[in-house]
Amino acid sequence: MSERILVAVAWPYANGSIHLGQVAGAYLPADIFARYHRLKGNDVLMVSGSDAHGTPVTLSAEKQGVSPEQVFGRYQAEFLDNWERLGIGFDLFTTTHTDNHTQVAQDMFLTLYKKGHIYKDTMSQPYCETDRRFLADRYVEGDCPHCGFESARGDQCDNCGRTLDPQDLINMVCKLCGNAPIIQETEHFFLRLSAFEDQLLEWVRKQDHWRSNVKNFSIGYLEGGLHDRAITRDIEWGVPVPLEGYESKRIYVWFEAVIGYLSASKEFGQLNDNEDRWSDFWQSDSRSYYFMGKDNIPFHTVIWPAMLLGYGGLNLPYDVPANEFLNLEGLQFSTSRNWAIWLPDYLDKYEPDPLRYVLSANMPETSDSDFTWKEYVRSNNDELVATYGNLVHRILTMVSRNFDGKVPEAGTLDSVDNDLLDHARRSFDETEAGIEACHFRAALQSAMGLAREANRYLERQAPWQTVRTDRQRAASTLWVGLAVVNCLKTILSPYLPFSSEKLHAMLGFDGSIEEHGWVWDRDELSPGQPLGTPEPLFTKLDESLVEEEAEKMAG
């Protein structure tokens, strides 16, 4: 029975490249999950897009002396290229700067407003008399009232990490002109989050399939009490407030960006000449999974659900498998300190599958994890190449040399043969259950365990010897070996789509793995089926790479 699965992935700010932390935290797990469900034959919609609005984009634009459109346009193009090269298969990766998104976001705003979930009030904001504009949190800086750090931002101090209100800053200055802003009252719209507290708490408490840290954190967040939050700002870049008299105000980015999941779903339908397509994933018996880093949890377990409840008639998140953070060589990824591995840089030099493998094997599912170049090389050489790639290669070359490159016909199977085939069945089921539950690391371990077991099997059956003494026995062994490789091809394909596709062809199949589906049958390879020319699936990397990359990062 086909299921409907919405794979919703956090929207990256379009003011800088994607780094490996974001890949490990959100994009890769989402893609593995989506690929698996597509193989299962389920109806999958995977969406995300560039967060084109928000102050990081305008700040970058002003720094570079270009328009915000140019900034987000450049990164939107880069993101699309990166997804293609890394094999992140979005059904639609759009942006928040589309007419469609504006319309959907304004509809959400108006509906909530009419239903009384949004109300007007006034608040105090820094106003720069020189630039004649209100200043967003990140447009002011000053001394941190807690630690005295001299260039704390309006929303947070980068030194002591505390969150701030602009009014807290000592010696506050406008980042644009350097003059001191004044504090001025301004009218804004507020989301009545407090009204949803009980309903959300009841809902979150029922989510027993959520990761415990996600659930506990959300419950704690709700029990601490929800405060109504301002959802508009006095800025020019963003979605206009759709009410007369408020033309100078924009919907604030944290409220508007999450609506992207819905607007992207609608845009997907329009692009495919099926206007109502979005409702399959939002109003019917569909499950939605939201992938993101841990810093984004409350937006997806509390605020977005509150908006959906207020709007009415739309599905709440089914699961929010948020990941912890990936560190780099023991330190946090930091854009400002340029401590990062940027995805476009990686893709210019290396293959996609090894990265997908290393990040999956080390995915920060339950706690922060660490990426090091040393581990990257080790993992590629000792696991991908030595365990899996070599297994495939030794079996294929033996068949190629001794059985005319055709699937040999098995004779009677012995208990060792059957044990391995049983193991393959178990690994297939375990990998399936693991991915289904968003336990990507464990599922990958199960698959790799099968590759190790197959190497042990070969050692025991030694077909390179029996081929000279008992040709039928060697044929049976290699037939079993091929059947297991065929299994590995499928269960590893969500993780290693490029090499699995290559292997699929080498095993003599036509078409793609996606057409083939998430199935494994030991008898799938028919005797006599001609195999392709065996080629290594992965390449060993030289240790010198570790030092080269270390030097690059130090510089």
Added chain:
RNA sequence: GGCAACGUAGCUCAGUGGCAGAGCGGGCGCUUCAUAAGCGCUAGGUCACAGGUUCGAACCCUGUCGUUGCCA
């Protein structure tokens, strides 16, 4: 400061009441079909620290220290 997590082998990490685990790395040996890949054996741990509950604690409770995220 409040809340939620995390701290386990050289490294990266599993393990939530019942004999401390895996992968990789180290050491020794075997093998040679395969990308010098593979297989077996082996060494290696005060489960952050200190208390408590229990017949029994890495696991439950309290406190301390360290790390992370969110919030004020």
